Amino acid sequence: MNERDAALWWARIRSGGPQQVSAGGPTPAGLLRLVEADARAVWLIPNLPDSAGPAVLIEYGVPGSSMMDSKGTLRVLAATLRCCWPDPATDPWPGLPASTGHVGQVLQRLVPGRNKVSRQQLLSAGLRRLSVSGWVLLEGADTVRIGPRIASFGSLELSTLRELWRLIPDTAEDGPEGS
């Protein structure tokens, strides 16, 4: 793989988010390989040091790309993380698939005071927004996995995520659906 191909891959990732390739291919320089659970495909994500990632924007006070209803979307992401990450002692990637109903029940604890319809709207809209930017992966109509961008969190942030995991109460998947 020459420099031109590596630049092409960087451009693809910049314009299209994390890229999925088959497992056998080479790795362009500066990219990180994330192996899928069945080891048939890998995701390429940029392997940037903390001082060069998108966090620099916050350092300089430059507004990055915004997201609608970011608080609610973040809660959806937290609920997805709680459901798809069975053991916080391990790495979150690749995680396990979870049903959106399960995620919705965990989300119920995070957004108290919302009725069922509004919570369902928040869940589906949030999952759609997150899947566009690669934070979660939607598989089929009602199955969700954590996306490759979760794996770009460093070890310091991973400990915060573990704290978050313990903070969120789990709900049995087949429990009764509350209102």
Place this chain on the structure above:
Amino acid sequence: MSDAAALTFDDYAAESAVLGIYRQVFAVLARNANAMVDDADSVGVDESILQAFADAGPAGMTIEQAVLACPEVPADVVRRRFEVLRSYRAVTRVNERPHEMFYQATFAPYVMLLFLRRLSQTGGQAELHRMLSMARLALDDDDTTPEVVREQLLEMTTVFRLLANPIMQLAKSATVESLRTQAQPLLGNSDLVDKARVYHNAAADRHPQLLPECTQLRMALAAYRDALNTAAGRLLAHAGKTRALGMLPTERWRTFARDSSTEGLAQALDGLLFDAPEPLFTADDLLDAVEEGMQSDSGRVPPPRPRVDEEPPPTEVDVDPEATLLAQRAEELLAGRDVVTVAQLLADAGDWPTSRRVLSEVTAIHLRPELPYTVTWGDGWRVDVTSTRTWVSDGWFRRDQQEAT
């Protein structure tokens, strides 16, 4: 015959546009202004009259037969148009003698009608194309004399002058809006100019003695091309502001985005690279959002709404503890009776401080209209100098009857 007041504006505009063409061509036929057609329906009547003559055969028709043959048109209208046609000799007598009843029609007016109809539909440019082609073919014909070619060259020169002048006038001095609306049908295509140039070259080659006329035609063509370029340049200069280039029909502008495929639309953005929509979330953001969501108990506070219909109307007897106490006290004082005199109550009370309290309680009960007890006072009074109460007015403390039943 249509009434001008009953027409909608669009109908009137369409009709007057057609009639305008008719007027231009009929102007060479009209002997005076009164004989000019002034609505398009008259032309339709003419056509049905000529059609009736065509069906009538060689014997011809009388006026009455013509009226009968056009049942969809009022009889007086047919008579009037028949007179007009007769005065123009479009309809002539079968035999030139007095009291001849039968008439026959000539074919030229009908050809004229057909030509007019085509001209009103296409604006005349297609006819100009045909005339150029026919003139070009006539050049190769050995029977064509130089005189005929000279006449055709002069005709073509006149046509192109007439075409070029209004366009140039619009491009020079009219507003852009009127140029856009009026010049559109006048703007020729390059085909017309090309065909005219081919004709000019062929005529110049074949008849060198006609070079002065060819030069006239060449100059008219150049004037036409200049007018077109000036008008197009003026339209283009304003196109940036108004997008109406005049090069695409308006419908195309409107429906392109709707009808075109994803690939077609994406071609506009070829060569551009966009950043992916990738908002960054740090783990701390995640933690903050979750903690905030779990802390707020109610989540979203419902907007304020009037509560009148949600709560039952307050019942004062129930909610006022003093009223409850007073009602209880009244039952004690009455002790099962419906009415008791105030003097009796005071006597039961004993000493003066106690009876004073009883009196105040009875008064308080009376003053509460929601409690079903009243005190009524009479005129008499009794005196007892030996008692602690030396005098007492007549008074009765009673339970209200409607409440007791």
